[in-house]
Amino acid sequence: MFIFVKCFRPCKGKTAQQRREPAMAFSSWFSLFLLGLMYRTQLVVAQQDDRSTMLALKEELLVPGWGPDESDFCSWAGVRCSSNGSTVEILDLSHRQLRELEFLDFSSNKFGSSIPPELGSARNLQSLNLSNNFLTGRIPDELQSLKRLHDLQISGNKLNGSIPYWVGNLSNLRVFAAYENELSGKIPENLGSSSEIRLLNLHSNHLGGTIPESIFALGKLEVLVLTMNKLTGNLPESIGNCKGLSSVRIGNNSLIGNIPKAIGNVSSLAYFEADNNNLSGEIVPAFGQCSNLTLLNLAFNGFTGMIPPELGELMNLQELIVSGNSLFGDIPKSLFKCRSLNKLDLSNNRFNGTIPEDICNTPRLQYLILSQNSIRGEIPREIGNCLKLLALQMGSNYLTGSIPPEIGQIKNLQIALNLSFNHLHGPLPSELGKLDKLVSLDVSSNQLSGNIPSAFKGMMSLIAVNFSNNQLTGQVPAFAPFQKSPKSSFSGNKGLCGEPLGSSCGGSFGPIHEGYHHKTSYKIILAVIGSGLTVFLTVTIVVALFMMREKQENAAKHDAGIADVGTTSPPTIVAGNVFVENLRQAIDFDAAVKATLKDSNELSTGTFSTAYKAVMPSGLILLVKRLKSIDRTVIHHQNKMIRELERLGKLCHDNLMRPIGFIIYEDVALLLHEYLSNGTLAQLLHDSTVKTEYKPDWPTRLSIAIGVAEGLAFLHHVAIIHLDISSSNILLDANSKPLVGEIEISKLLDPSKGTASISAVAGSFGYIPPEYAYTMQVTAPGNVYSYGVVLLEILTTRLPVDEAFGEGVDLVKWVHGAPARGETPEQILDARLSTVSFAWRKEMLALLKVALLCTDSIPAKRPKMKKVVEMLQEIKQS
Numbered sequence: 001m002f003i004f005v006k007c008f009r010p011c012k013g014k015t016a017q018q019r020r021e022p023a024m025a026f027s028s029w030f031s032l033f034l035l036g037l038m039y040r041t042q043l044v045v046a047q048q049d050d051r052s053t054m055l056a057l058k059e060e061l062l063v064p065g066w067g068p069d070e071s072d073f074c075s076w077a078g079v080r081c082s083s084n085g086s087t088v089e090i091l092d093l094s095h096r097q098l099r100e101l102e103f104l105d106f107s108s109n110k111f112g113s114s115i116p117p118e119l120g121s122a123r124n125l126q127s128l129n130l131s132n133n134f135l136t137g138r139i140p141d142e143l144q145s146l147k148r149l150h151d152l153q154i155s156g157n158k159l160n161g162s163i164p165y166w167v168g169n170l171s172n173l174r175v176f177a178a179y180e181n182e183l184s185g186k187i188p189e190n191l192g193s194s195s196e197i198r199l200l201n202l203h204s205n206h207l208g209g210t211i212p213e214s215i216f217a218l219g220k221l222e223v224l225v226l227t228m229n230k231l232t233g234n235l236p237e238s239i240g241n242c243k244g245l246s247s248v249r250i251g252n253n254s255l256i257g258n259i260p261k262a263i264g265n266v267s268s269l270a271y272f273e274a275d276n277n278n279l280s281g282e283i284v285p286a287f288g289q290c291s292n293l294t295l296l297n298l299a300f301n302g303f304t305g306m307i308p309p310e311l312g313e314l315m316n317l318q319e320l321i322v323s324g325n326s327l328f329g330d331i332p333k334s335l336f337k338c339r340s341l342n343k344l345d346l347s348n349n350r351f352n353g354t355i356p357e358d359i360c361n362t363p364r365l366q367y368l369i370l371s372q373n374s375i376r377g378e379i380p381r382e383i384g385n386c387l388k389l390l391a392l393q394m395g396s397n398y399l400t401g402s403i404p405p406e407i408g409q410i411k412n413l414q415i416a417l418n419l420s421f422n423h424l425h426g427p428l429p430s431e432l433g434k435l436d437k438l439v440s441l442d443v444s445s446n447q448l449s450g451n452i453p454s455a456f457k458g459m460m461s462l463i464a465v466n467f468s469n470n471q472l473t474g475q476v477p478a479f480a481p482f483q484k485s486p487k488s489s490f491s492g493n494k495g496l497c498g499e500p501l502g503s504s505c506g507g508s509f510g511p512i513h514e515g516y517h518h519k520t521s522y523k524i525i526l527a528v529i530g531s532g533l534t535v536f537l538t539v540t541i542v543v544a545l546f547m548m549r550e551k552q553e554n555a556a557k558h559d560a561g562i563a564d565v566g567t568t569s570p571p572t573i574v575a576g577n578v579f580v581e582n583l584r585q586a587i588d589f590d591a592a593v594k595a596t597l598k599d600s601n602e603l604s605t606g607t608f609s610t611a612y613k614a615v616m617p618s619g620l621i622l623l624v625k626r627l628k629s630i631d632r633t634v635i636h637h638q639n640k641m642i643r644e645l646e647r648l649g650k651l652c653h654d655n656l657m658r659p660i661g662f663i664i665y666e667d668v669a670l671l672l673h674e675y676l677s678n679g680t681l682a683q684l685l686h687d688s689t690v691k692t693e694y695k696p697d698w699p700t701r702l703s704i705a706i707g708v709a710e711g712l713a714f715l716h717h718v719a720i721i722h723l724d725i726s727s728s729n730i731l732l733d734a735n736s737k738p739l740v741g742e743i744e745i746s747k748l749l750d751p752s753k754g755t756a757s758i759s760a761v762a763g764s765f766g767y768i769p770p771e772y773a774y775t776m777q778v779t780a781p782g783n784v785y786s787y788g789v790v791l792l793e794i795l796t797t798r799l800p801v802d803e804a805f806g807e808g809v810d811l812v813k814w815v816h817g818a819p820a821r822g823e824t825p826e827q828i829l830d831a832r833l834s835t836v837s838f839a840w841r842k843e844m845l846a847l848l849k850v851a852l853l854c855t856d857s858i859p860a861k862r863p864k865m866k867k868v869v870e871m872l873q874e875i876k877q878s
């Protein structure tokens with residue numbers, strides 16, 4: 001029998017995971033080897049630089065007939081290499097007395113079609129991992145002969161059909177993960193009855209029916225994840241058997257009934273998430289016995305009654321989320337004994353008590369969300385002691401009295417202060433002006449009176465305000481965030497006047513005249529911006545057309561070039577130099593030129609250049625950038641260019657990718673760089689072939705953000721403005737250290753002259769600061785803006801431009817518009833990171849603030865790069 005596995009690694013370009021974790025790739029290889037035992041296996045592998053992998057395999061497997069000459073692995077028995085001698089193409093490991101197959105890991109590859117039934121013959125298999133491929137079809141019944149299997153992972157595929165009954169008969173099964181597939185039908189009723197199942201993860205499928213009792217039968221379950229299915233029925237009482245169960249996630253199903261009291265026996269429970277179901281009854285006091293409980297999310301169900309005071313016993317509780325139920329009564333005082341409480345979301349219920357004075361006894365409270373209830377009484381002054389609060393949402397209640405000035409002490413308050421739709425009266429306390437981090441302020445629909453204090457100008461981070469429908473009087477202070485707000489943010493206040501409302505405050509011009517004047521100047525500004533944009537667009541189109549033509553020319557040239565290789569000698573090099581002394585010997589100019597004539601070497605193409613990989617005869621690998629024709633002017637100023645390059649070559653900073661040399665032939669300029677195998681930040685964040693779990697984690701992302709900021713701060717320090725900051729121009733080395741690339745472009749193009757300035761303004765779509773449209777000038781604050789866009793990519797894992805944001809909305813507008821859309825940072829940040837730990841989320845929120853500052857539409861308000869570095873280092877240290 002033959003299994004013919006073609007190209008089990010992606011043929012062109014390794015995925016980031018393989019670049020980052022050779023061990024993973026190795027283990028799949030290893031498994032394939034072992035498979036060769038049972039079947040005569042032929043692997044067709046297209047991969048470069050196989051030497052290290054082969055040596056590692058030799059160490060591990062001790063294959064008879066391998067070695068002793070380590071450098072010549074192509075001559076080892078069963079190995080056949082490509083003609084150039086560096087790539088293993090065929091590996092035949094049949095009949096080599098290797099051990100029996102116990103562990104098979106094909107995860108994170110690109111296998112399509114269905115699961116081969118032949119796998120069922122590997123009867124000694126204990127662990128089978130086929131996760132994260134493109135597998136389709138059903139789970140084949142042949143796998144039921146894998147009696148020893150204790151670990152079956154098939155997640156992240158496109159498998160359909162139902163989970164076969166025999167899975168329940170695998171008596172050694174400990175781990176069963178089949179999440180993110182298209183599985184339907186019921187969860188087998190015997191699952192777990194004959195095996196000590198510890199982990200069951202079936203989230204994001206189409207599973208119906210009930211949660212079978214059997215999975216709790218032997219009491220060994222530790223993790224249960226069934227989120228996002230169509231499960232019905234009750235949560236079985238037998239859940240109480242599982243003392244070691246730490247995580248229960250059953251949200252987004254159609255479960256009904258009460259939560260069983262037996263939940264109190266689950267002493268390890270840390271995470272209970274059952275939101276968006278049809279659960280009912282009261283919240284069981286038994287939760288109070290789960291002393292390890294960290295998160296309790298019961299949002300959007302049909303729970304009634306009061307919150308049991310027993311929850312106050314939960315010293316580890318960090319999040320209590322019960323919004324969207326029919327709970328009533330007081331906010332229990334006992335809750336404020338929960339020392340770890342970070343988020344309390346009681347919104348959208350019928351709570352009708354008052355706000356307890358000791359609400360701030362919880363020293364870590366960051367989110368206090370009480371909106372849409374029937375809460376009465378005054379806001380206690382003690383609220384000012386909640387110093388960690390990030391968001392205070394109290395809208396749509398029956399609160400009376402005045403706004404306590406003490407709220408101004410909550411310096412951390414940044415996400416939102418929302419007191420709208422209450423019965424608050426009295427003045428707006430000027431102390432609120434101290435909230436310099438606050439992004440969204442809503443006090444609309446109350447009975448507030450007096451002026452908007454000019455001290456409110458201290459709220460420097462404001463993006464959204466709403467003062468409407470009160471009894472405010474006097475002039476709206478001249479303050480950019482106010483001027484930028486729509487009229488509706490101030491309407492419904494009879495005595496209010498000033499610019500945002502388009503009405504004067506009794507000056508020498510009548511209100512009609514003033515309004516007209518205002519409108520005219522507005523029109524003029526729009527016209528100016530419009531014409532600026534038109535010029536900009538025209539220029540961009542011209543540039544794009546030019547580049548397209550150039551590309552065609554290049555393509556034609558390349559074709560000719562390829563045909564020529566071998567028959568004619570390479571073009572005559574007119575100039576070239578290597579700045580780095582100890583690399584001179586290793587670099588061959590002819591080989592570098594030849595590499596750029598072969599399309600298969602192309603790595604990426606950017607605004608100003610196309611990058612190629614070039615392998616030198618010495619083994620050294622270079623990244624060679626071929627400048628686009630638009631910049632050919634530089635060729636005519638060769639000497640100046642060489643001087644600039646040499647100067648840049650001496651610029652020493654860890655986070656800058658400086659040129660190590662150049663080559664000029666005909667009218668082509670090539671820049672030589674070190675080759676970084678880890679690709680670009682853009683690839684790592686956005687490449688769809690990089691699976692979620694191999695995207696960089698939060699600490700890695702933060703240190704990338706810091707590294708890039710340091711590189712740019714240094715550039716600005718030596719008075720170099722970057723022309724094209726984007727995640728595609730940030731390269732990563734093997735340790736994920738970022739290096740800012742394309743810095744030489746800034747020096748080779750002189751923005752004050754001819755074509756160079758036009759292309760310079762172009763930059764990359766989505767990163768261009770709004771002011772470039774009419775200033776046509778590249779500036780340091782413009783760089784800060786583009787850097788801010790990179791930060792937003794890092795925080796959201798979203799592209800700078802994406803149709804999903806809606807027409808005319810880019811990433812920056814989408815993020816800045818979040819408070820106005822009523823979205824929380826959670827809905828903006830990459831939830832796969834922000835929900836991992838509170839520490840991560842805290843750092844992400846802090847970085848989001850920096851990103852918002854950097855992408856401010858007013859250039860003068862953006863921080864300097866040096867300041868950005870300081871802010872980022874503070875985030876890292878705290």
Ligand SMILES: *[C@@H]1O[C@H](CO)[C@@H](O)[C@H](O)[C@H]1NC(C)=O
Pocket residue numbers: 371372395396418419420421440441442464466819820821822
């Ligand atoms: C403030 O809260 C009210 C009531 O919950 C809500 O309707 C409004 O959208 C909120 N305002 C902002 C700016 O989110």
